[in-house]
Amino acid sequence: MRVGIQRRRVNSLSDHSPGFAQQSLLSSVRLDSFTNGYVPAGSLVTATVTLAAGAPAGGLTVALSKSLSNAPACFSVPATVTVPAGSTSVMFEISTSTTCTNDHVKITATNQDASRSASLSTVPPQ
DSSP states (O other): OOOOSOOOOBOOOOOOOSOSSSOOSEEEEEEEOSGGGEEETTOEEEEEEEESSOBOTTOEEEEEEEESOSSGGGEEOOSEEEEOBTOSEEEEEEEEOTTOOSOEEEEEEEETTEEEEEEEEEEOOO
16 A cells, blocks of 8 residues: 655665675665655555665675564565666565554665665554
């Protein structure tokens, strides 16, 4: 279910790389979410994992995780996404439960030595 509310792109990125000895292709995670990273409970949120360069032959698998949620069942996130060979990004969806309002989650994408995160919060449906 998509909600018919005007959206804007919100970026909330952080890098947890342990130094610069090895360059990861992972560039960012972006949530196409509502104003200030808040979405009505029951919404689908489109997210994008972006690489700094094209994925290698065979594609690049990026692990996804969620944290900081008081109720883990409130947000559904795939365990991994694969950026196709030669592509620089892949989109995926995060679903939110209609029964979870005022909950927060941090979505983290990890590959090699880098991770990028974006935050999302639910508000009551309109």
